[in-house]
Amino acid sequence: MGSKRKKIRKLKRELRVLRAQLGEKSAVSVSPLAPKGGFPETAPVSGVRLATAAAGVGYAGRTDLMLAELSPGTTVAGVFTRSSTRSASVLDCQTKIGGDSTAGAAIIVNSGNANAFTGSNGQRSVSAITGMVADTLDMPEERVFSCSTGVIGEPLPHDRITSRIKELKAGLATDGLENAARAIMTTDTFPKGAFREIVLDGKRVRISGIAKGSGMIAPDMATTLAFVFTDALIPQSVLQDMLSRQTGPTFNSITVDSDTSTSDSLILAATGQSGADASAGGKFEEALHDVIADLALQVVRDGEGATKLIQITVTGARNDADARRVAMAIGNSPLVKTAVAGEDPNWGRIVMAVGKSGAEADRDALSIRLGDILVAEKGWVSSTYREQDGVDYMKKDEIEIGVDLGLGSGLARVWSCDLTHRYVSINAAYRS
Amino acid sequence: MGSKRKKIRKLKRELRVLRAQLGEKSAVSVSPLAPKGGFPETAPVSGVRLATAAAGVGYAGRTDLMLAELSPGTTVAGVFTRSSTRSASVLDCQTKIGGDSTAGAAIIVNSGNANAFTGSNGQRSVSAITGMVADTLDMPEERVFSCSTGVIGEPLPHDRITSRIKELKAGLATDGLENAARAIMTTDTFPKGAFREIVLDGKRVRISGIAKGSGMIAPDMATTLAFVFTDALIPQSVLQDMLSRQTGPTFNSITVDSDTSTSDSLILAATGQSGADASAGGKFEEALHDVIADLALQVVRDGEGATKLIQITVTGARNDADARRVAMAIGNSPLVKTAVAGEDPNWGRIVMAVGKSGAEADRDALSIRLGDILVAEKGWVSSTYREQDGVDYMKKDEIEIGVDLGLGSGLARVWSCDLTHRYVSINAAYRS
Numbered sequence: 001m002g003s004k005r006k007k008i009r010k011l012k013r014e015l016r017v018l019r020a021q022l023g024e025k026s027a028v029s030v031s032p033l034a035p036k037g038g039f040p041e042t043a044p045v046s047g048v049r050l051a052t053a054a055a056g057v058g059y060a061g062r063t064d065l066m067l068a069e070l071s072p073g074t075t076v077a078g079v080f081t082r083s084s085t086r087s088a089s090v091l092d093c094q095t096k097i098g099g100d101s102t103a104g105a106a107i108i109v110n111s112g113n114a115n116a117f118t119g120s121n122g123q124r125s126v127s128a129i130t131g132m133v134a135d136t137l138d139m140p141e142e143r144v145f146s147c148s149t150g151v152i153g154e155p156l157p158h159d160r161i162t163s164r165i166k167e168l169k170a171g172l173a174t175d176g177l178e179n180a181a182r183a184i185m186t187t188d189t190f191p192k193g194a195f196r197e198i199v200l201d202g203k204r205v206r207i208s209g210i211a212k213g214s215g216m217i218a219p220d221m222a223t224t225l226a227f228v229f230t231d232a233l234i235p236q237s238v239l240q241d242m243l244s245r246q247t248g249p250t251f252n253s254i255t256v257d258s259d260t261s262t263s264d265s266l267i268l269a270a271t272g273q274s275g276a277d278a279s280a281g282g283k284f285e286e287a288l289h290d291v292i293a294d295l296a297l298q299v300v301r302d303g304e305g306a307t308k309l310i311q312i313t314v315t316g317a318r319n320d321a322d323a324r325r326v327a328m329a330i331g332n333s334p335l336v337k338t339a340v341a342g343e344d345p346n347w348g349r350i351v352m353a354v355g356k357s358g359a360e361a362d363r364d365a366l367s368i369r370l371g372d373i374l375v376a377e378k379g380w381v382s383s384t385y386r387e388q389d390g391v392d393y394m395k396k397d398e399i400e401i402g403v404d405l406g407l408g409s410g411l412a413r414v415w416s417c418d419l420t421h422r423y424v425s426i427n428a429a430y431r432s
Numbered sequence: 433m434g435s436k437r438k439k440i441r442k443l444k445r446e447l448r449v450l451r452a453q454l455g456e457k458s459a460v461s462v463s464p465l466a467p468k469g470g471f472p473e474t475a476p477v478s479g480v481r482l483a484t485a486a487a488g489v490g491y492a493g494r495t496d497l498m499l500a501e502l503s504p505g506t507t508v509a510g511v512f513t514r515s516s517t518r519s520a521s522v523l524d525c526q527t528k529i530g531g532d533s534t535a536g537a538a539i540i541v542n543s544g545n546a547n548a549f550t551g552s553n554g555q556r557s558v559s560a561i562t563g564m565v566a567d568t569l570d571m572p573e574e575r576v577f578s579c580s581t582g583v584i585g586e587p588l589p590h591d592r593i594t595s596r597i598k599e600l601k602a603g604l605a606t607d608g609l610e611n612a613a614r615a616i617m618t619t620d621t622f623p624k625g626a627f628r629e630i631v632l633d634g635k636r637v638r639i640s641g642i643a644k645g646s647g648m649i650a651p652d653m654a655t656t657l658a659f660v661f662t663d664a665l666i667p668q669s670v671l672q673d674m675l676s677r678q679t680g681p682t683f684n685s686i687t688v689d690s691d692t693s694t695s696d697s698l699i700l701a702a703t704g705q706s707g708a709d710a711s712a713g714g715k716f717e718e719a720l721h722d723v724i725a726d727l728a729l730q731v732v733r734d735g736e737g738a739t740k741l742i743q744i745t746v747t748g749a750r751n752d753a754d755a756r757r758v759a760m761a762i763g764n765s766p767l768v769k770t771a772v773a774g775e776d777p778n779w780g781r782i783v784m785a786v787g788k789s790g791a792e793a794d795r796d797a798l799s800i801r802l803g804d805i806l807v808a809e810k811g812w813v814s815s816t817y818r819e820q821d822g823v824d825y826m827k828k829d830e831i832e833i834g835v836d837l838g839l840g841s842g843l844a845r846v847w848s849c850d851l852t853h854r855y856v857s858i859n860a861a862y863r864s
Contacts, residue, residue, distance in 0.1 A: 004437070005436070008440060122812075151780060152780025152784060153780035153808065153813055154813075257767065259765050259766060259785070260787070262787055332690070334689045334691060338860045348586075351517045351549045351584055352648065352691060352692070352693065355513075355518065355694055356650070359516075360516070361517065363518075379552070380553065420856060424853050425853070427766070427770035428773045429776075
């Protein structure tokens with residue numbers, strides 16, 4: 001009896017050690033960094049109808065198909081990955097952006113298969129899907145945008161999608177944003193949505209958006225999949241300019257693992273149904289920024305395995321490009337990210353990342369902060385820094401790293417997350 | 433009794449699951465990729481004497497100090513990190529390379545503290561150490577090179593080093609290369625050495641070398657710490673040219689985690705004691721390449737947490753720079769590295785890395801091989817590829833990824849390793 005009790009104690013101790021090594025108290029189902037309030041309160045955007053379905057493309061027992069129908073007159077803007085191996089659907093969308101808006105538009109999205117590196121078959125799949133949507137919704141195929149996200153290099157079973165289009169049409173409704181957000185998830189642990197409402201020229205204007213993404217996140221001039229809808233009235237070229245402007249400080253300023261997807265797409269549709277002309281930007285562009293930035297940050301908050309959100313602010317660089325280079329070098333450094341995972345105020349690794357970034361930097365002009373705590377300056381640890389302050393600070397869920405290069409007025413801010421055992425587990429697991 | 437037995441079985445099952453998640457059957461003491469034969473057979477290089485000591489700089493119960501005394505006439509070449517936050521000892525070495533060789537030279541190395549980002553104190557530590565070595569060995573301080581490796585940002589307790597110099601001098605001997613390799617280890621799991629002997633103009637010429645490094649490995653124009661000795665006779669400028677030429681395809685072509693150290697240094701010393709003039713390069717430079725490449729590969733083989741060595745060969749690029757860009761994008765991709773850890777022939781992630789590299793690439797001209805297996809070509813999976821072949825191939829310890837871009841004749845080869853739970857464990861652990 002006694003020896004068995006001892007054995008149990010010993011096994012329990014071993015379990016505790018291994019769980020600590022894995023950084024896991026128990027299985028995590030939702031990212032600990034998910035917005036506390038859950039999916040945000042939203043209201044319908046006039047001219048937008050949504051539907052979802054379970055097509056079994058890559059997952060069983062969940063929805064994996066989303067259709068958005070956009071009313072006649074909807075202008076559509078988009079930014080896409082610059083990857084030279086981008087997917088068939090991205091290539092197709094890029095040719096269609098900027099087309100005639102009179103007939104309205106539609107966006108069809110599947111998760112579970114990226115339809116990337118699938119050769120000419122990939123293009124055939126896109127045509128089959130967009131053709132079927134065009135026929136069913138009675139609009140030109142040139143106005144149907146398709147997006148796919150999931151595994152790369154496997155043929156897309158597009159018949160599973162085309163056979164669901166009628167069902168999707170029947171299900172179109174003005175609400176259902178959260179369901180749409182769920183249908184486009186891959187390794188995401190929570191659905192991502194954002195909503196803003198403003199009054200413009202006395203008219204109520206709404207902006208809603210959804211996004212997906214959790215790994216392979218280092219958007220390059222674009223983003224993981226995200227869709228933003230507004231009922232503001234904006235010509236396509238103005239809409240595209242606004243979107244391109246807002247992508248830099250939002251989706252192009254986040255990184256989970258430095259790996260850029262073949263499918264990154266951010267599509268913004270303006271139905272004009274509110275009757276409020278938002279061409280001038282101003283208040284509307286501010287609200288648009290808020291929605292897009294909100295979505296981008298949620299993608300990092302759901303970074304694969306993430307337990308800490310890292311905000312990196314670089315000031316005093318010779319120029320903004322140098323500031324961004326430094327910020328991204330810190331945000332992508334496996335050694336900085338593992339130190340954050342281990343709650344270690346290992347600022348030496350921040351120094352290392354600054355040094356390797358390729359940006360102009362002067363060891364003795366550099367200063368480093370963790371939150372408000374001045375950690376290092378003048379080429380060495382700060383005289384006011386106490387290690388215990390750093391240790392306490394690192395226990396927070398959200399870590400702010402501040403670097404001032406002391407050389408000029410260039411600045412940049414990026415968001416990243418920590419690198420944990422769970423990231424390795426998720427991505428070493430076979431084709432998950 | 434029965435319920436306790438059940439409880440034990442349940443706990444044991446849980447332990448197995450967690451161990452599998454950690455990818456650990458048991459604690460690994462030596463990298464599974466370490467050279468099978470252990471430290472290589474070596475013979476003394478004339479004009480080189482070595483000694484080691486335990487100074488307690490950062491570790492207890494092991495040697496952490498290495499001194500090399502080099503005979504009068506020794507020419508010294510070096511390549512160093514281009515990090516803008518490089519260490520005090522690197523800055524000092526850079527001013528001394530190329531000096532007058534008549535008085536000989538010395539190299540003193542400590543592990544456990546990098547003396548990096550330690551402000552003006554760092555320079556004072558270097559002076560104290562090199563001054564004491566110069567006095568003790570009776571040579572000019574300008575001929576004493578010091579290197580430090582370990583934690584960044586903590587003051588170097590240099591008195592622990594200076595108090596050991598007399599002991600080191602007394603211990604100088606013509607053998608002891610393996611002991612020297614052990615003294616410079618940090619998170620290394622095995623000492624790294626290489627040796628070649630050639631006959632030049634009827635004279636026996638030897639080249640021996642040691643290196644350390646396991647994490648923060650993405651050398652930039654240089655390397656982690658490595659020291660190479662030869663008794664060939666070579667003027668300093670010729671020696672420097674040879675070293676610079678050989679660094680590109682060796683140390684500058686390896687990566688463990690894309691993070692570049694503040695301390696990278698590769699020092700090559702030629703004592704001339706063999707009397708064989710090696711200025712013409714040729715056979716000597718070939719042997720030198722072999723020694724340096726051997727050391728570089730051993731560093732990757734000891735990559736933190738590594739269980740697989742990855743060799744990436746890129747051909748058919750528009751130029752060599754593009755080929756290198758693609759090879760490094762693959763070698764540094766966390767998603768490729770975790771797929772290799774999981775033994776997953778997930779070639780879609782290789783496509784992704786090619787796409788994000790920034791190099792010119794054409795999806796439809798690209799082909800990908802795993803060893804001899806043609807996996808993908810013409811923008812899609814190869815018609816001859818069977819998934820089971822890929823699965824079997826990935827079980828190997830050494831994975832060869834071949835990418836042909838089909839555009840030109842540019843080529844590059846780099847070496848990396850997989851990204852495992854152990855990497856996270858090592859680097860999330862407090863200041864280890």
